[in-house]
Amino acid sequence: MGVLMEVKNLVTRFHTQEGTVYAVNDVSYVLNEGETLGVVGESGSGKSVHALSIMRLIAMPPGKIEGGEVWFEGKDLLKLKSDEMRLIRGAEIAMIFQDPMTSLNPVLTIGTQITEALKLHMGMNDKDADNRAAELLTMVGIPDAKRRLKNYPHQFSGGMRQRVMIAMALSCNPKLLIADEPTTALDVTIQAQIIELIKRLRDQFGMAIVWISHDLGVVAGLADTVQVMYGGRIVERGPAEEVFKDTRHPYTLGLLRSLPRHDASTNRERLVQIEGSPPDMRQLSPGCPFAPRCTYKIARCEQEMPSLIPGPGSSAEHLKACWVDVRTNQPLPEAEVVHV
Amino acid sequence: MSSPAAAQAASVTSNNHEVILSVKDLKKHFPINSGVIIQRQVGAVKAVDGVSFDVMKGETLGLVGESGCGKSTTGRTVLQLYKPTSGSVAFEGQELTTMKPGDLRHMRRKMQMIFQDPFASLNPRMSVGNIVSEPLKIHNIIQNKVELQEYVEALLQRVGLNPYYVNRYPHEFSGGQRQRIGIARALALKPTFIVADEPISALDVSIQAQVVNLLEDLQQEFNLTYLFIAHDLSMVRHICDRVAVMYLGKIVEIGPTDAVYDNPLHPYTQALLSAVPVPDPMIEKMRQRVILKGDVPSPAHPPIGCNFNTRCPVAVPGICFQEPDPPLIEIEPGHWAACHRVTTF
Numbered sequence: 001m002g003v004l005m006e007v008k009n010l011v012t013r014f015h016t017q018e019g020t021v022y023a024v025n026d027v028s029y030v031l032n033e034g035e036t037l038g039v040v041g042e043s044g045s046g047k048s049v050h051a052l053s054i055m056r057l058i059a060m061p062p063g064k065i066e067g068g069e070v071w072f073e074g075k076d077l078l079k080l081k082s083d084e085m086r087l088i089r090g091a092e093i094a095m096i097f098q099d100p101m102t103s104l105n106p107v108l109t110i111g112t113q114i115t116e117a118l119k120l121h122m123g124m125n126d127k128d129a130d131n132r133a134a135e136l137l138t139m140v141g142i143p144d145a146k147r148r149l150k151n152y153p154h155q156f157s158g159g160m161r162q163r164v165m166i167a168m169a170l171s172c173n174p175k176l177l178i179a180d181e182p183t184t185a186l187d188v189t190i191q192a193q194i195i196e197l198i199k200r201l202r203d204q205f206g207m208a209i210v211w212i213s214h215d216l217g218v219v220a221g222l223a224d225t226v227q228v229m230y231g232g233r234i235v236e237r238g239p240a241e242e243v244f245k246d247t248r249h250p251y252t253l254g255l256l257r258s259l260p261r262h263d264a265s266t267n268r269e270r271l272v273q274i275e276g277s278p279p280d281m282r283q284l285s286p287g288c289p290f291a292p293r294c295t296y297k298i299a300r301c302e303q304e305m306p307s308l309i310p311g312p313g314s315s316a317e318h319l320k321a322c323w324v325d326v327r328t329n330q331p332l333p334e335a336e337v338v339h340v
Numbered sequence: 341m342s343s344p345a346a347a348q349a350a351s352v353t354s355n356n357h358e359v360i361l362s363v364k365d366l367k368k369h370f371p372i373n374s375g376v377i378i379q380r381q382v383g384a385v386k387a388v389d390g391v392s393f394d395v396m397k398g399e400t401l402g403l404v405g406e407s408g409c410g411k412s413t414t415g416r417t418v419l420q421l422y423k424p425t426s427g428s429v430a431f432e433g434q435e436l437t438t439m440k441p442g443d444l445r446h447m448r449r450k451m452q453m454i455f456q457d458p459f460a461s462l463n464p465r466m467s468v469g470n471i472v473s474e475p476l477k478i479h480n481i482i483q484n485k486v487e488l489q490e491y492v493e494a495l496l497q498r499v500g501l502n503p504y505y506v507n508r509y510p511h512e513f514s515g516g517q518r519q520r521i522g523i524a525r526a527l528a529l530k531p532t533f534i535v536a537d538e539p540i541s542a543l544d545v546s547i548q549a550q551v552v553n554l555l556e557d558l559q560q561e562f563n564l565t566y567l568f569i570a571h572d573l574s575m576v577r578h579i580c581d582r583v584a585v586m587y588l589g590k591i592v593e594i595g596p597t598d599a600v601y602d603n604p605l606h607p608y609t610q611a612l613l614s615a616v617p618v619p620d621p622m623i624e625k626m627r628q629r630v631i632l633k634g635d636v637p638s639p640a641h642p643p644i645g646c647n648f649n650t651r652c653p654v655a656v657p658g659i660c661f662q663e664p665d666p667p668l669i670e671i672e673p674g675h676w677a678a679c680h681r682v683t684t685f
C-alpha cells in the first residue's frame with residue numbers, strides 16, 4: 001500500500017484575548033492508502049483542530065497554522081491557493097462531523113445539496129446528478145430515496161442525517177474520509193448501524209479513513225492504526241492490537257484501566273482513576289503534557305518532551321512518547337542520556 | 341437457562357427486602373396542544389407509560405435505554421418534579437402523589453437529584469458556597485453562620501474540592517469539578533435517595549472514573565440509595581446492583597445486573613448490549629452484532645401490538661403485532677422481561 005498523506009510537524013494555535021491556545025503541537029504521521037486511522041483522546045486534546053488544519057478549515061483569525069506540511073498526492077495542502085484547496089475538499093478529501101447540521105444547509109433540500117456537489121466536482125448534468133443522488137441515498141440505507149431527495153434536513157432523524165452526510169461525503173469517491181466524532185451524538189443502536197455502514201462502504205470503495213473519537217471501543221472496532229492524542233500531541237501510535245494489548249504510554253494505559261467493561265462480570269472492583277484534570281491548553285510546557293497527572297513521572301518528564309519512537313521490544317510501527325518503560329516502571333536508556 | 345452466577349446474584353438482591361421506593365404503574369403523558377387562539381389537546385407524548393419497580397435501601401438501580409425512552413421523565417416524576425398523570429410512588433412507605441405540598445417539601449430533603457449538565461444546573465451568578473448552602477437555608481437547617489460555613493467547607497472537601505474555592509463561581513471550574521459541586525449540593529441535606537440523571541455523560545473519559553468512584557464512596561459512607569440513569573451500559577454494569585431497561589416509556593426488562601448482562605431475555609436488551617463497543621480490537625473483530633432496523637418510533641404514536649415490533653429482529657407474525665403490549669413476567673428469580681417470545685414460546 002502506498003502512502004496517501006503525510007503530516008509533518010503540524011503546529012496550529014489560536015490567538016485569543018485570553019492568550020494563545022496551543023491546540024496542535026508538532027504532530028507528524030503517515031497515512032497509507034486504504035488505511036483506517038483512529039484518533040482518540042479527551043476533549044480539547046487537538047483532535048478536531050488537527051483535522052480541520054488538514055482541511056484548511058481553521059477560522060483565521062483567531063486560528064493560525066503556524067508550521068508544518070501536509071503532503072497529499074504530491075502536493076503540500078498547506079501551500080495550495082484557496083481555490084485549489086476547494087477542489088481537493090469534497091472531491092479528494094471529504095469530512096463528516098458530529099453534528100451534520102453544521103454542514104447541511106437547512107433551507108435547501110437534500111437532493112439539491114447532493115446534486116450541487118456532483119455537478120461541481122464530477123461535471124454531471126442535472127439528470128445524471130439526480131439519478132446518482134438517489135443511488136447514493138440508497139447506498140447508505142435510506143429507503144424510498146427518490147422521494148427523500150425532496151426532503152429538508154430537519155425531516156430526517158439524527159441517524160438518517162448522518163447517513164445523508166456520508167452519502168454526500170462519498171459522492172465524489174474521495175480517497176480520504178475524515179470523520180470527526182460522527183457517532184458521538186447518536187444512540188448506541190444507531191451508532192452500530194452507522195459503523196456497520198462505514199465498514200461496508202470502506203470495503204466497497206477502499207478509501208482511507210481518519211476516524212476521530214473519544215470512545216476507545218469504537219476505535220477498537222474500526223481502526224487499523226490507533227493514534228492517542230493528549231495536550232495537542234501524539235503520545236502513542238501503532239497497530240490497533242499493539243496499542244490496546246501492549247500499551248506503552250501511561251495516558252493510554254490509564255484510559256484503558258479506567259474503563260469498565262460490559263462484557264466482564266468481575267466488574268465491581270473500584271475503577272482505577274486518572275487523577276487531576278486535562279491540561280490548560282494556554283500553557284505550552286517544555287515537558288510531557290501528561291506529566292502532572294502521571295504516576296510514572298520522572299524528573300525529566302517535566303523538562304523535555306520525549307520523542308515519538310518505538311519502545312523496547314515493540315514493532316517499528318508502534319511508537320510512544322514517554323521516558324519510562326511502563327512495563328517495568330523504569331526510566332528508558334534514552335532518559336538517562338544528558339544532552340550538553 | 342440461567343447461569344449459576346446469575347441465579348446467585350438474583351437471590352442476593354431478593355434477600356434484601358427493605359424497599360425504600362416503590363413505583364407502581366407510573367404514567368407521565370405530556371399533552372400535545374394545537375390551535376392558535378383556543379388551545380386544545382390533540383394527543384399526548386407517552387413519555388412514561390406504566391412503569392413499576394422497587395428500589396431497595398442501599399442499592400443502585402440502573403435505568404438504561406436510548407434517548408427519548410423516558411428515563412429522565414421517570415426520574416423527575418418519581419421525585420414529583422413532574423406531576424404524574426397516574427400511578428403511585430411510595431417513598432419510605434409514604435405515598436408521594438397525593439401528599440400535601442408542605443409535607444412533600446419536607447420529604448424532598450431526603451430525595452435529591454444530580455444532573456447531567458453540571459453547568460446548566462448550577463446558578464452562574466451564585467458562588468460555590470452559596471450554591472451548596474442554598475438548600476440548607478431553604479430548609480432552615482443550620483442557622484449559625486459559622487457552623488454553616490464549616491459544614492459547607494467540609495462538604496466541599498468530602499467531594500474532592502478545595503474549600504479554598506468557596507467564593508468562586510461555576511464558570512471558573514472544569515466539567516468534573518462542576519459535577520462535584522452538584523454532588524455536594526445534592527448531599528447538603530443528607531438525603532437517603534438520589535436520582536443521578538446521566539451524571540457522567542458530559543464528562544471526559546479520564547474524569548468519569550473519578551466521579552463514579554466518588555459516587556460509590558459516598559454511597560458506602562452515607563448509606564445512599566441511587567437511581568442511576570445512564571446510556572453507558574459499561575458503566576452501568578460496573579455501578580448498578582440491578583438494572584431496568586426502558587423502551588418507549590416502558591420497562592422491557594429488569595433484573596440483577598449480572599443476570600441481565602449475561603443472559604439478556606428481551607430482544608431489545610440483546611441488541612442494546614451487542615451494540616456497545618468493547619475496547620479490545622480482537623474481541624471486536626469476532627463479534628456478531630444484532631443491528632436493529634430504523635429508529636425508535638415517536639412516543640406520541642407508539643406501535644400497535646408490542647412496543648418493540650417495528651424494530652424487533654425476531655418478532656413473531658400475528659402475536660407480536662396483534663396482541664397488546666406484553667406485560668413484565670418474572671422468568672427467573674428477580675429477572676423480569678416483557679416479551680411474547682420469552683413467555684409464550
Ligand SMILES: Nc1ncnc2c1ncn2[C@@H]1O[C@H](COP(=O)(O)OP(=O)(O)O)[C@@H](O)[C@H]1O
Binds near residue numbers: 281
Ligand atoms: N476557534 C477556536 N478558538 C480558540 N480556541 C480553540 C478554537 N477551536 C479550538 N480551540 C482550542 O483548541 C484546543 C483543541 O481543540 P479541539 O481540537 O477541538 O479538541 P478535540 O477535538 O480533541 O476535543 C482546545 O483547547 C480548544 O479549546
Ligand SMILES: Nc1ncnc2c1ncn2[C@@H]1O[C@H](COP(=O)(O)OP(=O)(O)O)[C@@H](O)[C@H]1O
Binds near residue numbers: 385639
Ligand atoms: N416537558 C416535556 N414536554 C413534552 N414532551 C417531553 C417533555 N419532556 C420530555 N418529553 C418527551 O418525552 C419523551 C421522553 O423524554 P425523556 O424522559 O427526556 O427521555 P430520556 O431521558 O430517556 O432521553 C421524549 O419523547 C421527550 O421528547
Ligand SMILES: [Mg+2]
Binds near residue numbers: 044181
Ligand atoms: Mg473535537
Ligand SMILES: [Mg+2]
Binds near residue numbers: 411412413
Ligand atoms: Mg434524559
